[in-house]
Amino acid sequence: MSLAAEPSAFELQSGATKKELKNLQTTNKNLENLAIDYSARIQVLEQSKDGLQSVLDGQALRIKSLLDTVGRQETKIQALQSSLDYQNETIKQQQATIENLQKSIGQNAALIEQIDSKLKDLAKLNEDILGISSAMDSGAKGGSGAPGLSSTSSETKPSPSKIDSPKKTDKQQASGKTNSADRSFKELSNKEILDEARKLYREKNLAESKKRYEWLVKNNYKAASSLYMIGEIEYQRSKFQEAIGYYKKSASLDDKASYMPILLWHTAWAFRYSKDMDNYNKFLDSLIRLYPESEQGKKAKDLRKSKTKG
Incomplete structure (x- = not known):
């Protein structure tokens, strides 16, 4: 027993006992196991890393796709915003156009009312003018009115053949010219x-x-104004019934002539000089109604006011 317990020469030489060697072997074994375990764990971690990398790559791709989608949506939103801005501007312009049209409609309505009123006044004037012939017949003193002029109220514009040259005056008959x-x-x-x-x-x-x-009327050259001037000549010669007839014929040819205020004014006074006060007042009223801003219209208004006050 004592021999077995004694260390061998090898053990003595190496300086380690069997127990220590066994412990070393056990430690080495444990270390190997740890190395194997760590190696396995490292492989697992590497696999996990690869999986995580794949997941990250997938997420990165999804994020990129989402960012691209967001970019496209932003582009669409910008396009829609631009379209909306354009539509808003168009709506503003249309609203301004509608407002202008409404103003124009209002102005046109007022103008139409003025035209209607003017047409009514002109219709009344036409009635007044057409009534001159009957007034001439009733107020004439031994005369038949202007030569060659019909006294019917339905008479329209005359043809040259209907307007004969006035009869020769005594002086013309004497001279034969x-x-x-x-x-x-x-x-x-x-x-x-x-x-x-x-x-x-x-x-x-x-x-x-x-x-x-008279020659110009006969040849239908500026007949309306020529008839008016013959009326003016007869008016100055105090031939008021003849003057009224010529005025009437002139107005029937052109009732919008620039001389109409004077024509109405002289017609009124021709009736007054003929002692026809009803037609005198009627023509003053027509002059006031149709040409209130004319010199003759203002004079007629003053006359009517003074008569009212009197």
């Missing part, structure tokens, strides 16, 4: 004859002026 005058007029243009008629009227040569205006 009518035919020679016609021949001399034929050598002139209508414009030249009109210029002569105006010049003679300014010079107070009413008879010669009248002959030229």
Whole structure:
């Protein structure tokens, strides 16, 4: 027993006992097991890492896809916003256009009312003018009105054949110059004859002026204004019934002429000088209603006011 317990020469030489060697072997074994365990754990971690990397890569791809989708949506939103801004601007412009149209409609409605009122006034004037003939017949003193003018109220614009040259005056019959005058007029243009008629009227040569205006009426050249001027000549010669007839015929040809206020004014006074106060007042009222801002319209208004006060 004592021999077995004694250490061998090898053990003595290495300096380690069997127990220590066994412990070393056990430790080495444990270390190997730990190394194997750590190696396994490292593999597991590496596998986990690879899995996590795959997950991360997948998430990165999803995030990129979402970002791309968000970018496209933002682009669409910007396009929609631009379209909305354009639509809003268009709506504003349409609203402004509608407001302008509404204003125009209001202005046009007012204008239409004015036109309707003017048409009513013109219709009344036409009635007044058409009633002149009957007033002439009732107020005439031994005369038949202007030569060549019909007294019917339904008469329309005359043709040249319906407007005959006025009858010769006594002076013309005595001189026998009518035919020679016609021949001399034929050598002139209508414009030249009109210029002569105006010049003679300014010079107070009413008879010669009248002959030229009668020629122009006969030839249907500026018939309305020529008839008006013949009326003015007869008015100045105190031939008021004849003047009224010519005024009536002139107005029936052109009731919008610039001289209409004077025509109505002189017509009114022609009736007054003929002692026809009803027609005198009627024409003053027509003048006030149709041409209130004209010089004659203002005079007529003053006359009516003074009569009312009186």
